[in-house]
Amino acid sequence: MNYKTYLFDFDGTLVDSMPSFVSVMLGILDENKIEYTSDIVKIITPLGYLGSARYFRELGVKNSEEELVAFMNERAKDLYLYKIEAKNNVKDVLFELKKRGASLNVLTASPHKVLDPCLKRLGLFDLFENVWSCDDFSTTKSDPNIYKMAAKRMNVPVGDVLFLDDNFLADKTAKEAGMKVCGVFDEYSRDFVDDIKEVADHYIYDFSELLSL
Structure with a gap:
């Protein structure tokens, strides 16, 4: 066809x-000492930054959704722009x-x-x-x-x-x-x-x- x-x-x-995406996302959880399941990448990949931020807060991250999205953008920016x-x-x-x-x-x-x-x-x-x-x-x-x-x-x-x-x-x-x-x-x-x-x-x-x- x-x-x-x-x-x-x-x-x-x-x-x-994906290596960069995973590093950015899981880095936030690790820094906040948040435990997560082995299928975390499968769960967050379709959600986008805001959806992931909401999910991270459900897991126990204290930062606001806006703060988390800002963290994600800042950490990912150079990787996407240059690498x-x-x-x-x-x-x-x-x-x-x-x-x-x-x-x-x-x-x-x-x-x-x-x-x-x-x-x-x-x-x-x-x-x-x-x-x-x-x-x-x-x-x-x-x-x-x-x-x-x-x-x-x-x-x-x-x-x-x-x-x-x-x-x-x-x-x-x-x-x-x-x-x-x-x-x-x-x-x-x-x-x-x-x-x-x-x-x-x-x-x-x-x-x-x-x-x-």
Whole structure:
């Protein structure tokens, strides 16, 4: 099947940012001596900074949501601006899909202040028709409605969109919302590969595989 409309996650899908993301997020919990479960990364990845801040407060962090979001932004800023790189074959594949006339779009939990500069530095920003943060929808990727709203903004039926993400909860929710789903391998979701494959229509270990779907 040749897809015409793609909706990409950012962290762990387009860019190799999960080590940095995890370091920033878990660093806050560790500094506050907060205990957390082994599936913490799976839980917080779809939530965005504000959603993660709310969750951290539920776990016992005393700072306000606003303070926590500010901490996250400050600690992540330089990593996204100068360090984080695109994953293997991402750039070539995106250019090829664009050449074929596909509509390329981004939906991520990361805020625009780190998302946009990173995509621009990597030479990817202008390939996308829409670059969305969850903040643009005032909800998270754990909410099925965000995928329906994104499809509406792209002016396509939700079932015509191929959503790509390395996170199990995001893939599961997008599928429940009616999108086609392609799981993407990332080291930080290695333990959930089988779970993702159960809910996804496709699964890729390298971006080059996307061209044959």
